[in-house]
Amino acid sequence: MSAISANEAIKKINAYLSSESAYPFFVIVDGSADYTVVLNHFASLGHIRVSDYCNDNSFADYDKLYDAIGSNSHKSVLLGLGDIITLSGYTKALGKISNLILCGKLVVLCRGIHAQILKMNETDKKFNSRRYCEIQSTLDYTVIRIKPEVSFPSEINFKKLLRSLEDGKGGIIYAKTNLPISASHSITSPYEAIKETQLSFPVRESALPSELWAQFNEDDSLDGYELLDWRTYLRLSIKPVTNAYLKKVMGASPTYDEYKKQIFNVILDIPRKNKDFNSLYMKRKVLLKDMTDNDVANYVAMSLQKDADRIFYLTDNTSVERFAIIEELSKLGTIPAELPVIYPALSKYLVDYTFSCKNSHLFTQYFSQYKRQKLSNVISESFLDKVINLATDGKRVYTGLDTRGSIVEKLNDGKNELYWIDALGVEYLGYIQTMAKELGLLLTIQIGRAVLPTLTCLNRDFYDEWKGGKTQTKKLDDIKHKGEQDFNYEKQKLPIHLAEELKVIDKALEWAKDELLQNRTSKVVIASDHGASRLAVINNIENKWEMATTGLHSGRCCPTNEINEKPVTATDEHGFWVLANYDRFRGGRKASVEVHGGASLEEVLVPIIEISLANGIIELKNMTETAWSSWDEAPFIEIFSPAKINKLSLRFNGHIYKSIPIGEKKHRIVFDDFKRSGIYTADVLDGDNLIGVVTFKIEKRSGKTQAAEEDEFFK
Numbered sequence: 222m223s224a225i226s227a228n229e230a231i232k233k234i235n236a237y238l239s240s241e242s243a244y245p246f247f248v249i250v251d252g253s254a255d256y257t258v259v260l261n262h263f264a265s266l267g268h269i270r271v272s273d274y275c276n277d278n279s280f281a282d283y284d285k286l287y288d289a290i291g292s293n294s295h296k297s298v299l300l301g302l303g304d305i306i307t308l309s310g311y312t313k314a315l316g317k318i319s320n321l322i323l324c325g326k327l328v329v330l331c332r333g334i335h336a337q338i339l340k341m342n343e344t345d346k347k348f349n350s351r352r353y354c355e356i357q358s359t360l361d362y363t364v365i366r367i368k369p370e371v372s373f374p375s376e377i378n379f380k381k382l383l384r385s386l387e388d389g390k391g392g393i394i395y396a397k398t399n400l401p402i403s404a405s406h407s408i409t410s411p412y413e414a415i416k417e418t419q420l421s422f423p424v425r426e427s428a429l430p431s432e433l434w435a436q437f438n439e440d441d442s443l444d445g446y447e448l449l450d451w452r453t454y455l456r457l458s459i460k461p462v463t464n465a466y467l468k469k470v471m472g473a474s475p476t477y478d479e480y481k482k483q484i485f486n487v488i489l490d491i492p493r494k495n496k497d498f499n500s501l502y503m504k505r506k507v508l509l510k511d512m513t514d515n516d517v518a519n520y521v522a523m524s525l526q527k528d529a530d531r532i533f534y535l536t537d538n539t540s541v542e543r544f545a546i547i548e549e550l551s552k553l554g555t556i557p558a559e560l561p562v563i564y565p566a567l568s569k570y571l572v573d574y575t576f577s578c579k580n581s582h583l584f585t586q587y588f589s590q591y592k593r594q595k596l597s598n599v600i601s602e603s604f605l606d607k608v609i610n611l612a613t614d615g616k617r618v619y620t621g622l623d624t625r626g627s628i629v630e631k632l633n634d635g636k637n638e639l640y641w642i643d644a645l646g647v648e649y650l651g652y653i654q655t656m657a658k659e660l661g662l663l664l665t666i667q668i669g670r671a672v673l674p675t676l677t678c679l680n681r682d683f684y685d686e687w688k689g690g691k692t693q694t695k696k697l698d699d700i701k702h703k704g705e706q707d708f709n710y711e712k713q714k715l716p717i718h719l720a721e722e723l724k725v726i727d728k729a730l731e732w733a734k735d736e737l738l739q740n741r742t743s744k745v746v747i748a749s750d751h752g753a754s755r756l757a758v759i760n761n762i763e764n765k766w767e768m769a770t771t772g773l774h775s776g777r778c779c780p781t782n783e784i785n786e787k788p789v790t791a792t793d794e795h796g797f798w799v800l801a802n803y804d805r806f807r808g809g810r811k812a813s814v815e816v817h818g819g820a821s822l823e824e825v826l827v828p829i830i831e832i833s834l835a836n837g838i839i840e841l842k843n844m845t846e847t848a849w850s851s852w853d854e855a856p857f858i859e860i861f862s863p864a865k866i867n868k869l870s871l872r873f874n875g876h877i878y879k880s881i882p883i884g885e886k887k888h889r890i891v892f893d894d895f896k897r898s899g900i901y902t903a904d905v906l907d908g909d910n911l912i913g914v915v916t917f918k919i920e921k922r923s924g925k926t927q928a929a930e931e932d933e934f935f936k
Contacts, residue, residue: 256330296328551598640732
């Protein structure tokens with residue numbers, strides 16, 4: 222039979238409805254447009270829907286359907302038979318219905334079973350061309366099956382699917398059902414659901430576990446999540462990555478699990494001498510600044526593979542890394558030039574403070590060496606000899622300093638606010654000076670000496686007698702004295718406690734700034750009872766003499782007695798013999814982290830720091846292109862600043878060079894003991910305040926240079 226138009230089919234249907242035929246009449250109409258035309262034309266007829274004999278997710282109850290058709294005495298249209306046969310593959314229903322003897326008339330609109338009807342025409346003797354017609358059209362719907370547990374923007378179950386097809390729906394139709402229907406394809410996982418809605422979705426299914434794909438399928442937001450979150454990984458997998466380090470990470474991270482490792486570890490695959498290493502290191506450091514110790518613990522362990530280069534792969538972002546950096550410094554025995562990038566705070570701790578009090582040069586050199594040996598966890602023979610020499614009678618240079626009490630007393634006017642940091646020694650002054658510049662604070666620093674022995678009970682009068690506001694912290698002393706956080710030397714030989722010490726100072730300076738900003742005071746005074754010695758703990762030597770009295774305070778002092786002689790390295794103070802070298806009297810317990818009670822310079826010298834707010838950034842300009850030197854000429858430079866600077870000086874080569882005012886805004890600095898040619902950088906100070914840096918060049922005059930200058934003069 223040739224295919225006909227929808228209008229011709231309507232004529233044939235009308236002819237059937239007025240005929241004497243007792244069998245159903247089948248209309249093959251695959252296209253939804255023609256299907257709808259025919260359906261609408263016969264809207265007045267009763268409709269028998271196969272879907273009415275289905276549950277939400279089950280095929281039809283065919284027996285009931287057959288009974289309904291057989292008992293119907295009206296002119297009706299049967300809808301959905303072709304669709305359910307197409308979906309279920311159950312073709313027996315077609316033969317059963319075609320052979321039913323009807324009481325009324327039944328027009329069967331069929332989609333999708335063109336071949337089955339033609340076959341029935343060939344094989345069933347009761348069925349012939351007078352019982353069907355075929356409208357020229359093409360099937361134009363596609364069914365995609367979705368497992369019910371997969372989230373997808375479709376709430377159509379099987380029954381609703383069949384009903385929509387009965388109504389002539391075309392195009393792509395999604396249905397949630399577990400029934401084994403014949404579909405274009407099935408969506409059985411969240412990832413397949415994503416690919417269905419985003420055909421060009423670029424990420425492979427293996428990149429995430431199924432439970433995360435399920436979450437993304439429910440909520441596809443990707444922005445605003447933390448770096449280690451799987452949504453961030455997915456965003457980086459989908460969108461262009463501009464960060465060079467992240468590009469490396471993503472190139473090595475086919476899965477989210479791998480990403481969580483490579484975000485830390487990919488740097489380990491880049492040689493330190495690679496031209497891109499420094500840039501990638503800094504990008505990584507910024508990216509990972511908010512990580513926790515737990516996040517980086519595995520990376521820190523993995524970094525051990527870099528051996529002597531390990532320190533260059535660590536950052537100061539976390540405590541566990543900071544401890545590892547200190548560990549590496551102790552192994553290396555040297556301070557790498559890259560430390561200001563790797564661990565800025567530690568680099569600032571190593572900044573030399575140039576003393577300006579009596580014996581200033583000795584103190585400057587001593588504490589410069591002390592800090593480096595504390596950090597590298599060693600004591601050189603030459604330094605130990607210096608300590609022993611300074612410990613003997615007549616060599617104890619701290620006696621030339623004013624007492625802390627006499628200095629603090631002059632500041633005790635009832636207006637200033639006092640902050641007592643227990644165990645704050647002068648070793649931290651370079652750090653404090655640097656941090657003060659960053660915080661916009663002005664400093665005036667004086668150096669005093671503590672009362673011996675250096676015990677808190679003998680050195681707290683300055684705090685008790687303070688007239689104004691006051692507060693204190695024992696955190697620094699607790700770190701040094703009690704071995705908090707496994708810092709105990711018996712368990713942990715490395716000076717990892719230093720990282721925590723600097724945090725205490727940071728908090729103190731931030732507190733001082735807040736007090737000043739809030740106008741609760743115009744000046745904060747930071748002072749201490751005593752310092753402490755790490756090297757005395759590292760030295761770990763008991764005094765060879767047995768004393769009649771037992772050593773106290775980790776053996777750094779012991780009560781005097783008439784039986785024994787005072788050791789040559791001890792001083793007699795307040796009923797105690799106090800050791801000024803790194804020994805300890807027998808009987809005293811070993812110190813846990815650091816020790817005080819003795820008379821070494823680091824225990825005795827204490828800072829008294831006056832803090833106020835700075836006025837703003839000070840501009841500096843070196844006006845001297847070249848500083849010339851010769852056998853009878855000292856090089857000099859001139860610095861200009863529009864700001865008023867009262868005590869400008871340069872800190873250079875371990876010395877302080879004071880300036881000579883030239884007019885109102887210029888300052889001349891003469892290097893009377895330094896003539897070596899080269900390009901140098903020096904810190905510029907105003908009193909005790911670091912206000913900037915200056916670069917200058919020194920060149921030696923030759924006879925030719927001098928003659929040329931003289932010729933130029935006489936032109």
